[in-house]
Amino acid sequence: MAEHILVGVDTDLLEDLDELTEPKPLVDRETRGAGAAPGIAPLPSIPILPVLVTVSGRYEVDRLISLPTPIPVPSPIPIPVPHLPAGSPQLPTVEEEGEGAAALIPHPLLLHETLFLDVDGRYPQNTASGDIQLRLTTSVHWIARLRRVTANQWHGSIWYKDGATASFPYTTVDIRVNNALSPATRTATATFRGPGVPSRTSTLRYRSRAFRTVDFEIDCAAGATPVLQIDTHAHPNRPPTLPAETLTVQKVFERAGFTVTTSSGGNIVPLSLAGANAKWSDTEMHDAMQVYWSKFANKAQWAMWVFIASLHEQGTSLGGIMFDDIGPNQRQGTAMFVDSFIKNAPPGDPSPAAWAARMKFWTTCHEMGHCFNLAHSWQKSLGTPWIPLVNEPEARSFMNYPYNVVGGTSAFFGDFQYRFSNAELLFMRHAPERFVEMGNALWFDHHGFQQAETSAEPGLALELRVNRPKPSFEHLEPCVVELKLTNISAEPKLVRDRILSDQANVTLIVKKDGQPARQLTPYASYCYKPHTLVLMPGESVYESAYVSSDRKGWLISEPGNYTVQALVRIAEEDIVSVPLRVRVEPARGFDQELIAQDYFSDQVGRVMAFDGSNVLEDGNKVLHDVVERLPGSKVALHARVALACALAGTSKVLEVGNGKATARASGEAKPKIRVVKPSPDKARELFDAALTKDSNVAAQSLGHIDFNYYLCKFAEWLASEGAKTEGAAVLDKGIETLTKRKVLDRVVKEVKDRRDALKKK
Amino acid sequence: MLRITVVFRHGFEDEPVLLRIDGKTVMDKEHVRTRMQIDRADAVDVELEKPGASHTFGVELGGRGRTLAGELVLPEPGTVFIDLDGHGAATAMRLSYVAGVHGDL
Numbered sequence: 001m002a003e004h005i006l007v008g009v010d011t012d013l014l015e016d017l018d019e020l021t022e023p024k025p026l027v028d029r030e031t032r033g034a035g036a037a038p039g040i041a042p043l044p045s046i047p048i049l050p051v052l053v054t055v056s057g058r059y060e061v062d063r064l065i066s067l068p069t070p071i072p073v074p075s076p077i078p079i080p081v082p083h084l085p086a087g088s089p090q091l092p093t094v095e096e097e098g099e100g101a102a103a104l105i106p107h108p109l110l111l112h113e114t115l116f117l118d119v120d121g122r123y124p125q126n127t128a129s130g131d132i133q134l135r136l137t138t139s140v141h142w143i144a145r146l147r148r149v150t151a152n153q154w155h156g157s158i159w160y161k162d163g164a165t166a167s168f169p170y171t172t173v174d175i176r177v178n179n180a181l182s183p184a185t186r187t188a189t190a191t192f193r194g195p196g197v198p199s200r201t202s203t204l205r206y207r208s209r210a211f212r213t214v215d216f217e218i219d220c221a222a223g224a225t226p227v228l229q230i231d232t233h234a235h236p237n238r239p240p241t242l243p244a245e246t247l248t249v250q251k252v253f254e255r256a257g258f259t260v261t262t263s264s265g266g267n268i269v270p271l272s273l274a275g276a277n278a279k280w281s282d283t284e285m286h287d288a289m290q291v292y293w294s295k296f297a298n299k300a301q302w303a304m305w306v307f308i309a310s311l312h313e314q315g316t317s318l319g320g321i322m323f324d325d326i327g328p329n330q331r332q333g334t335a336m337f338v339d340s341f342i343k344n345a346p347p348g349d350p351s352p353a354a355w356a357a358r359m360k361f362w363t364t365c366h367e368m369g370h371c372f373n374l375a376h377s378w379q380k381s382l383g384t385p386w387i388p389l390v391n392e393p394e395a396r397s398f399m400n401y402p403y404n405v406v407g408g409t410s411a412f413f414g415d416f417q418y419r420f421s422n423a424e425l426l427f428m429r430h431a432p433e434r435f436v437e438m439g440n441a442l443w444f445d446h447h448g449f450q451q452a453e454t455s456a457e458p459g460l461a462l463e464l465r466v467n468r469p470k471p472s473f474e475h476l477e478p479c480v481v482e483l484k485l486t487n488i489s490a491e492p493k494l495v496r497d498r499i500l501s502d503q504a505n506v507t508l509i510v511k512k513d514g515q516p517a518r519q520l521t522p523y524a525s526y527c528y529k530p531h532t533l534v535l536m537p538g539e540s541v542y543e544s545a546y547v548s549s550d551r552k553g554w555l556i557s558e559p560g561n562y563t564v565q566a567l568v569r570i571a572e573e574d575i576v577s578v579p580l581r582v583r584v585e586p587a588r589g590f591d592q593e594l595i596a597q598d599y600f601s602d603q604v605g606r607v608m609a610f611d612g613s614n615v616l617e618d619g620n621k622v623l624h625d626v627v628e629r630l631p632g633s634k635v636a637l638h639a640r641v642a643l644a645c646a647l648a649g650t651s652k653v654l655e656v657g658n659g660k661a662t663a664r665a666s667g668e669a670k671p672k673i674r675v676v677k678p679s680p681d682k683a684r685e686l687f688d689a690a691l692t693k694d695s696n697v698a699a700q701s702l703g704h705i706d707f708n709y710y711l712c713k714f715a716e717w718l719a720s721e722g723a724k725t726e727g728a729a730v731l732d733k734g735i736e737t738l739t740k741r742k743v744l745d746r747v748v749k750e751v752k753d754r755r756d757a758l759k760k761k
Numbered sequence: 762m763l764r765i766t767v768v769f770r771h772g773f774e775d776e777p778v779l780l781r782i783d784g785k786t787v788m789d790k791e792h793v794r795t796r797m798q799i800d801r802a803d804a805v806d807v808e809l810e811k812p813g814a815s816h817t818f819g820v821e822l823g824g825r826g827r828t829l830a831g832e833l834v835l836p837e838p839g840t841v842f843i844d845l846d847g848h849g850a851a852t853a854m855r856l857s858y859v860a861g862v863h864g865d866l
Binding site (some may be wrong): 316320325340363367379382444496 | 766768775796797798799800805806809840843862863864865866
C-alpha cells in the first residue's frame with residue numbers, strides 16, 4: 001500500500017492517535033507512567049487513515065559491541081540483549097565499516113543511538129538530530145537541516161556536531177522512514193556520508209512522538225492558586241484563527257516536543273518558610289524546593305519544580321522568576337507570583353478575569369521556558385550563545401514580554417498562538433542534551449542557539465585542525481589553528497581571496513569547558529582589496545589563526561579542555577566548521593607556573609599576535625624570560641620567533657613625549673619617529689633555534705602555514721644580509737620537513753621555487 | 762503620596778548597593794546583581810511626598826567606591842529605572858522614568 005504523509009490536518013488528533021498506537025519499548029529505559037512495564041506486548045495497531053500519519057519523533061537503537069579484552073564475570077549476569085516478541089519486525093541495526101558481526105561477540109555491550117526526526121506534526125523544524133554513542137565513554141551529537149526527497153525520505157547537510165566529532169566525519173544524512181503507517185513497526189534508516197569515508201547506516205526503531213520526556217512538579221504556597229489551564233477563547237482579543245480549546249501547561253510543552261509527566265505535586269508550602277513578610281526571596285524558594293520537591297537532587301535531570309506563590313520580596317513588579325541560578329545544578333526551580341502586576345488587567349479591558357488568567361498561565365509557561373535554558377526574546381544575542389543569535393523582539397513567543405512589542409499587550413495576544421518561536425523549538429528539540437536539560441549547563445550558558453544560514457546542499461566545507469597527532473598543547477604554548485575551506489561541490493566556486501583572513505566574514509568561537517563561550521575579537525582588522533578566486537571542485541584555501549588571546553584578554557590559558565569553532569559567511573550562506581576540541585596540559589614544574597603569572601598579560605598576547613614588538617617592553621621581557629627559563633618548551637619556540645622578527649630588521653617607532661607618555665596624555669608634545677636598528681646576530685640565533693634546530697617540532701607547534709611563512713621570511717632575510725647560501729640551506733631544511741610531514745606538493749614546490757630563486761639572486 | 766517602584770536594572774555586579782531618595786535611605790542590600798532571566802537586579806517600592814516635585818536619587822556603590830546622584834521629576838505613580846554603565850571608577854548612572862505599572866518576568 002502506498003504511504004502518504006500530508007500536512008494540514010488537526011495534529012491534536014494525530015497526537016491522540018499516535019498515543020494509542022505508540023509502540024512499547026523493547027527495553028524500557030524510562031518511566032512511562034502507571035501501567036507501563038517491561039515485557040508487555042505492544043497494543044494491537046489501530047488502523048488509521050494514511051493522511052493522519054506523522055513520522056516525527058524519537059527513534060532509537062541499541063548497538064552491540066565487543067570489549068577489547070574479556071571482562072571477568074564472577075557470576076551469571078543477564079546480558080541485556082533485547083527480547084523480541086513473536087512477530088516483531090527485525091531488530092534495528094547499524095552497518096559501519098570496520099564493525100564486527102554482533103552475533104559473534106562473546107561479551108557484548110549495548111551502545112545507544114537516538115534519532116530525533118522533526119518533519120511534520122506540530123511546528124516542524126525540518127530538522128533531524130541525533131546522539132550516537134561511539135564507544136563506552138564517547139558520543140557525538142549532530143544536527144542536520146532536511147529537505148524532503150520523496151514522501152518518506154529526506155536529505156540534509158549536517159551543520160552542527162558536538163562531542164567526539166573526529167570519530168564522526170560525516171557531512172550529510174539521508175533518512176528513510178519505513179512502515180510509516182504503523183508506529184509499532186515503524187523504523188527510520190539514517191545513512192551518513194562524508195568526503196573520503198565509507199558511509200554509515202543505522203536503522204532505528206520508532207519509540208515516541210516526543211523527542212524527550214520531562215517531569216513537572218507544581219506546588220503552591222499557602223493561599224496561592226495556580227492557573228494551569230485556560231480556555232483559549234475566554235478573552236476576545238486573540239488571533240481569529242486560534243482554535244477554541246482548553247489548553248494546559250502540559251499541552252504547551254507536549255507541543256514543543258516533549259512527553260510530559262507530572263510527579264506528585266499539589267503540596268502546600270507553608271508561608272512560614274517565607275519569613276515574617278510572607279514574601280519569597282530566592283533563597284527561601286530554593287530552601288522550599290529542597291524540602292517539597294519530591295525529585296530534588298543535585299544532579300542534572302529532565303525535571304523541574306514549579307512554585308506558585310503570592311509575591312516575591314521584590315514586590316508586585318516581579319511576576320515570576322527562574323530563581324535557581326546559583327551553584328552547579330541550575331535551572332531546576334522556577335516560580336510565578338499570582339498577586340503581582342500580572343493580575344491587573346488594563347483599565348477598560350472587556351474581560352479582566354480572562355485577561356488575568358491568561359497572563360498567569362502565560363507567565364507560568366514563560367518561567368518554565370527559562371528552565372529549558374531559553375532566554376528572553378530580546379536577549380538572544382547576549383550571554384554565550386554557541387552560534388551567534390539574532391534577537392526576536394517582536395516574536396509572539398512565550399519568551400517575549402507581551403507589553404514590549406510594538407502595539408503592546410493587546411497587539412501581542414491578538415497574534416499569539418500559545419507557542420515558542422521556531423528558534424526556541426529548534427533549541428529545545430535538537431540542541432545537545434546538556435544545553436537544555438535542567439540542572440545541566442548553567443543558566444544562560446549555551447542558551448538557545450539559532451540555526452546558522454546553512455544550505456541543505458552546501459558547496460563548501462570548512463575545517464578547523466591542528467597539525468599534530470593529538471590536539472593537545474603544552475601549558476603556555478600559543479594555540480594556532482588552521483582553517484581549510486574546500487569546494488565539495490562538482491562545480492567551480494567563486495570566493496574572495498583572503499576569505500579566511502577577513503574578520504568580516506570569519507567568526508571564531510573559543511570555549512573552555514564549564515565556562516562561557518567567547519567570540520575572538522582580534523587585535524587588528526585588515527582591509528584588503530578584494531579579488532575573486534576560482535575554487536575548483538576539491539580545491540581548498542587555507543589560513544592560520546592565532547586564537548589564544550585577543551584584545552579582550554586570553555581565551556586559552558588555564559589547563560583544561562577547550563572547544564574552538566569557526567564560521568565563515570559566503571554569499572549569504574554560513575559555512576560552519578565542526579567544533580575542534582583542544583586540550584591544554586598542566587604546567588610542568590615550578591618555572592612554568594612562575595612565568596605563567598606574568599605571561600597571560602595583554603602585552604604578551606599582542607607581541608605574540610603581531611610577531612614581535614619594539615615598544616611593548618614588558619611583554620618582550622616576559623618572552624626573554626620564557627626563552628631563558630623554559631628553553632626546551634614549545635612556548636619558547638614561539639617566543640624566539642616573535643623576538644627574532646622584531647630584531648631582524650630596521651623598524652620605526654612613533655614616540656610621543658620622549659617616549660614617556662602616551663599620545664593622548666602628552667598634550668602638546670611633538671611626536672617623532674625613532675628608528676630602531678636591527679640586531680642581526682641575535683635575530684639569527686633566535687630564528688635558528690626556533691626554526692631549524694628541530695624543524696619538525698617547529699612545524700607542529702607553529703602549524704604548517706606559519707612555519708612555512710617564518711621559514712621563508714628567515715631565508716629571505718639571511719639572503720638580504722649577504723648569507724644567500726645559508727638562506728637556501730634554511731629552505732632546504734623546510735622542504736625536507738614539509739615533505740616528511742606530507743604537506744601538499746603544491747606548497748613544497750613553492751618553497752623549492754623560492755630556494756631556486758634565492759640561489760640565482 | 763506618590764507610589765513608585767525603583768528598579769535596579771542593568772550593570773549591577775553582585776555588589777552592595779545603597780539607595781537614598783531625597784537623602785533618606787530606602788534600600789541597603791548586599792549582593793545586588795543583574796539577572797538576565799528577569800532583566801533586572803532588584804526593586805523596591807517607595808512612597809514619596811509631593812507628586813510633581815523633583816526628587817534626588819543617590820546610589821552608593823560600596824564595592825566601586827562610587828556615589829552617583831541624579832534628579833527626576835515624578836508627576837504620577839510609575840517606575841524609576843537605575844542602570845549602570847562602565848566599571849570601577851568609570852561607572853556612570855542612568856536614571857529614567859515611565860509612568861504606570863512596569864513589571865518583569
